[in-house]
Amino acid sequence: MFSKILIANRGEIACRVAATAARMAVRTVAVYSDADAQAKHVQVCDEAIHIGGSAPKDSYLRWEKIIEAAKATGAQAIHPGYGFLSENEAFAQACADAGLVFIGPPPSAIEAMGLKAASKQLMEKAGVPLVPGYHGKDQDPALLQREADRIGYPALIKASAGGGGKGMRVVEKSEDFAAALASCQREAINSFGDDAVLIERYVQRPRHIEIQVFGDTHGNYVYLFERDCSVQRRHQKVLEEAPAPGMTEAMRQQMGEAAVAAARAVNYVGAGTVEFIVEQKADGSMGFFFMEMNTRLQVEHPVTEAITGLDLVEWQLRVASGEPLPLKQGDLRIHGHAIEARICAENPDNNFLPATGTLQVYARPQATAFEPGTVRIDDGVREGDAISPFYDSMIAKLIVHGSTREEALARLDAALAATRIVGLSTNVQFLRHVVKSRSFAQADLDTALIQREQAVLFEQEKVGLPMTVAASVASVLMQEQRAAQTHGWQDPFSARDGWQAWGHTIRRFEFDFHGEPQKATLHYLHDGSLKLEVGEAAGVLSFEPAADGSIELRYAGQRARAHVHTRGETVHVFMPQGATQILRIDPLAHAGDSAAEGGRLTAPMPGKVVSFAVKAGDKVTKGQALAVMEAMKMEHTIAAPADGTVAELLFAPGDQVTEGAELLKLAA
Incomplete structure (x- = not known):
């Protein structure tokens, strides 16, 4: 058995491999990128080596750096995990050439199964049943279109070197084939460095x-x-x-x-x-x-x-x-x-x-x-x-x-x-x-x-408004009680129990629940109880903290245990039946807010602009595809939120953009 292995991966799989290795008394070496300098897998391994920048191509896909790290630390073998270099026959061969054991199949097996078209030809010889399709080397788009028409629709275009759902498109009719092929090949070249595809009959059910x-x-x-x-x-x-x-x-x-x-x-x-x-x-x-x-x-x-x-x-x-x-x-x-x-x-x-x-x-x-x-x-x-x-x-x-x-x-x-x-x-x-x-x-x-x-x-709200507001209000009151205990307030004038000599105290709360403004009124009654009104709902509110940090909540005849986490104005409520969010509005904080600016189309997350389907001056309709972004190994289409005219493109294909960056301007 090995005494030390290097794990050429990150995240949960690196932690998973390290756990078994530790149980077997095998020491482990982690590798990490700039983004992963403080990652969990770096901490759970016995040693760690920095191998490059945050992007995979600058770190986890640089097999020469990984082999150098293995040799420098005295590792005898490399476990590739899954993803990254796990199915790269050149990496497996490089490990062997460097005198390191690749914890996986031989390079010849990876190569044989790595290209879907070639592997299917091999399986056909071995007597393994195959879906009808085209697995040939000729990648002329016109030929691929004819093969898809021959096989029949719906047809499946699949990257030959692909995996994990990337470089895959289902085509329902012949006229959609060319656009789907182009998108599939683009994603395949970005993910696997190979744009070859195969065509298969799309199996029903x-x-x-x-x-x-x-x-x-x-x-x-x-x-x-x-x-x-x-x-x-x-x-x-x-x-x-x-x-x-x-x-x-x-x-x-x-x-x-x-x-x-x-x-x-x-x-x-x-x-x-x-x-x-x-x-x-x-x-x-x-x-x-x-x-x-x-x-x-x-x-x-x-x-x-x-x-x-x-x-x-x-x-x-x-x-x-x-x-x-x-x-x-x-x-x-x-x-x-x-x-x-x-x-x-x-x-x-x-x-x-x-x-x-x-x-x-x-x-x-x-x-x-x-x-x-x-x-x-x-x-x-x-x-x-x-x-x-x-x-x-x-x-x-x-x-x-x-x-x-x-x-x-x-x-x-x-x-x-x-x-x-x-x-x-x-x-x-x-x-x-x-x-x-x-x-x-x-x-x-x-x-x-x-x-x-x-x-x-989709879009199923399992926690209703009354209980969500009740949990939010209860959380506020519990925070006030803890603050009073922490500061040791003893005088009655500093107590936050709502007591007053005549009448009763009323507190009002404002919320935004999934885009709808909501109001709630809390009554401090003379018998020490609380009455909460939320829209049409009204009832006695009581609560107490539980040992696990949750709130034992009773409101309007319902009982639930809620975990409440407040971050800024957003209150996150978790209950056995589901979870939801609600915004607790501070009217003073929003007194100067103005209406949101319209006509903007922004990047939903950091990534790269792949292409624009429009140019300045084009008229577009709601739902029309305007741009394609690549982020987190996937392509994302940016669609028009309404009819309008493209006023200006603010980036070019290939540009890296940050989350929230305005990609183009759309005039009404």
Whole structure:
């Protein structure tokens, strides 16, 4: 076994690998960019080496710097994690040339599976079923258009060197093909340095089911069962679970054996995932087609660990050091059900636009609140850390395990309810909506689940105005009580209990709740109770602090436990049924405010201007695409908010812009 390894990655995967290495008494070396100088993964490893600037191309993709760091620190092997250089055969070969063990497959296997077109030709020879399509080398746009027309629509354009949903477009009709191809190739060249694509028939009602495989240097192979990754947005996974609902033992064996055949075809070593598209037929049966092989550890590997009781990173280290696989196929068993939710910095109600910002509050589910071993969080951040525009938007992975799928679902919702993040938009509440949706709860799965259930997934306010205001007011009163205790105020004239000799004290509050002005009136009654009026609602308000920092709240016949976090004017309210925000307005602070300036189109986050679809003087209509930005490894289209005329373009393609920068002026 190695005595020291270097982890050529960052964030939660670097922390994940380091945890297993520490348990195995293997020392670890972290590498970090300028942006990650204080990152969690730098702190949890035994040593750390700075390798360059914040952008991946200036640091985590500079494999020569990584190899230098490994040699300088005496590391014997390099674990690439996933993303970045994990599927780069040149890096794997460079490690070997430098006398370092690459903890992954041989370069030849990465190369064989790295290009989707070539890998599908290889799989066809190995007898693995394929989706009808074009996987040829000729990339003439006219030929690609003809092939798509031949295959039929909807068709799928996919970057040959791609992965993670990048460089992928679904085309519904022939006249949309050229524009979709150009966008796909542009994203592919930016993400992978290769704009080659393949064309496939877009399978209707598809499920995305993948098989975890492992091979060693002694010719042994096993499959560690399947994961269902059908719930996706932007062709990227949102929820993953194992085993796949509805999977029969016969089909599990067929898919597992096909996955092992794929691994054998390229002499695979280490952890890999063979991904299949599963077509759900009208008669209830399912057919499967090879999609691609990811020649690395997957983001969702913890659900496989949960149902098998194994540590896949430990297996990686043992296999890379020359040991045989710890178990044979007949020794492997499935125990219970596991689900993983990817918690991301993004706004689901705005087309999942990635978000940046500081984790002002980052509260994770407490393990003591759950049965031991049933809730796990993998992350690479701490409270106070920033989510930057340079890397992926994932904050953490929340993994739950139960004896049944129903038990795992209930446990996942409870763990998400206990997750509180303040400082930037996240998908936590969206994930809760998905978990509770009819389709997901009943395991009616396919990759269009989010579109099919959008009426119950987006813009759903689960915490009503009265309880939100009650929690906000209670928080203000508790802060005043704590201040009085801290300062030791004893005289009755300094007390903030609302007492007066005659009549009763009234306090008025003003709020903005999702763009609607709201008023609330608090009455201090002579019997010491409080009456709160919120719109049409009115009732007695009482509260007391709980040991976990929450507020035990009672208002108008309702009882709830609320966590309240106030940042400036924004009050963040978290309750078991959901979470929301409300603005507490200080009239004096806003006395001089003027109306917001109109006619502006600004960058939603830091990034690069890719292109403009208009020029000065063009007339545009509401919803028309005006510009394309690239940020956090994805392209984002900026659309016109209203009809108007383009007055001026303020940047040029290729320019880097900051969040909020005005991109162009639009005149009414």
